[in-house]
Amino acid sequence: MDRLFCMQAFVRVVEHGAFGRAADDLGASRASVTEALGQLEKRLGVRLLNRTTRRLSLTDEGRSYYDDCVRVLDQIAEAEDKLSGARLSPRGRLRVSVPQSFVNEVFFPALARFMARYPQLSVEVMITDRAVNLIEEGIDCALRVVDIPPDSGLVARPLSSSRWLTCASPAYLAAHGVPECIEDLAQHECIRFISPSTGRPRDWVFEEDSQLKTCVPYGNLRLTSLGAATEAAIAGSGIAQVPDALAFSALLSGKLQAVLAERIAPAPPIMLVYPGNRYLTAKVRAFGEFFAEVFPAEGWWSITAGKVTSA
Numbered sequence: 001m002d003r004l005f006c007m008q009a010f011v012r013v014v015e016h017g018a019f020g021r022a023a024d025d026l027g028a029s030r031a032s033v034t035e036a037l038g039q040l041e042k043r044l045g046v047r048l049l050n051r052t053t054r055r056l057s058l059t060d061e062g063r064s065y066y067d068d069c070v071r072v073l074d075q076i077a078e079a080e081d082k083l084s085g086a087r088l089s090p091r092g093r094l095r096v097s098v099p100q101s102f103v104n105e106v107f108f109p110a111l112a113r114f115m116a117r118y119p120q121l122s123v124e125v126m127i128t129d130r131a132v133n134l135i136e137e138g139i140d141c142a143l144r145v146v147d148i149p150p151d152s153g154l155v156a157r158p159l160s161s162s163r164w165l166t167c168a169s170p171a172y173l174a175a176h177g178v179p180e181c182i183e184d185l186a187q188h189e190c191i192r193f194i195s196p197s198t199g200r201p202r203d204w205v206f207e208e209d210s211q212l213k214t215c216v217p218y219g220n221l222r223l224t225s226l227g228a229a230t231e232a233a234i235a236g237s238g239i240a241q242v243p244d245a246l247a248f249s250a251l252l253s254g255k256l257q258a259v260l261a262e263r264i265a266p267a268p269p270i271m272l273v274y275p276g277n278r279y280l281t282a283k284v285r286a287f288g289e290f291f292a293e294v295f296p297a298e299g300w301w302s303i304t305a306g307k308v309t310s311a
Helices: 003-016 019-026 030-044 060-085 100-117 170-176 182-187 226-234 244-253 282-294
Strands: 049-051 056-058 092-098 121-127 141-144 154-168 190-193 204-208 211-215 239-243 265-275
Touching: 003 019, 003 030, 003 056, 003 060, 019 030, 056 060, 092 100, 092 282, 100 121, 100 226, 100 244, 100 282, 141 282, 154 170, 154 204, 154 244, 154 282, 182 204, 182 211, 190 226, 204 265, 226 239, 226 244, 239 244, 265 282
Parallel strands: 092 121, 092 141, 190 239
Antiparallel strands: 049 056, 141 265, 154 239, 154 265, 204 211
16 A cells, blocks of 8 residues: 555544544544554554543653654655745635634635635635634634644734624614723623623623723623624614624624724734644635735724714
8 A cells, every 4th residue: 555645544544533523624534544553553653542442642662652643744845835826826625714703704805816816725614613623524624713833833824803792783782872991891781792602702802091991791691603793783682792893893883882992902913823733835825815915914903093084
């Protein structure tokens, strides 16, 4: 069996933790992946994986060989990119993870243009607010809007700044009044966002006298989607605090009005995230460069600020 395929099969089995998922990723049969691992261990004369009925784990030799295989496969990918990059557009399958909240407002409108620019790429989009494990789940890159821990092993490239916008529908504000200060929010129905990963409601944040100030909002409606919080605010359910990327079109159309606009605080930027121990392939590089081009570097509030009237 081809030595390169054996190395690829070994790496995918380690990353997916299962022969079946590794076979699916490689477009091969489970039997061929199992045979490849057997041949690899026989040729090397060492056991690379400990196998039980429930889990797989690397031996000490397997851990060292895995690192070497990743490096070799990356060097091959880099060599192929260098050879073909000058004459070929990115091609193949690109697997991307995108937050549920952002797909309709900012991702899908740009994705059509990206695919038109690179017609030889097929794009598979995993839509979830869950922080997926890129390597284990075979994802090439992700758009994220949360802070990335420095020890995560991921590279995070900022694409666009973001702001927390506090907003409500004109009908809600006409019926309940406009909050003039942060303390006034205690008298309003505030739509709270609950993190799907932690299950905790998010406090609101404002910037006052160059200092960040947090506020615990009160309200009967709690949602696990910032996109849904935006829609609920448009429907008149209360006041929401959401990233500017989700509210900008509703602000421009007049469906929402910003409140406490002079106290807008920064939010985590939209970032392109990819594994730090992998060669940056041409397709991931093209994806990042395109979205850095089409997303406003200073955020969506920079587009709306001079065009909308705050409440």
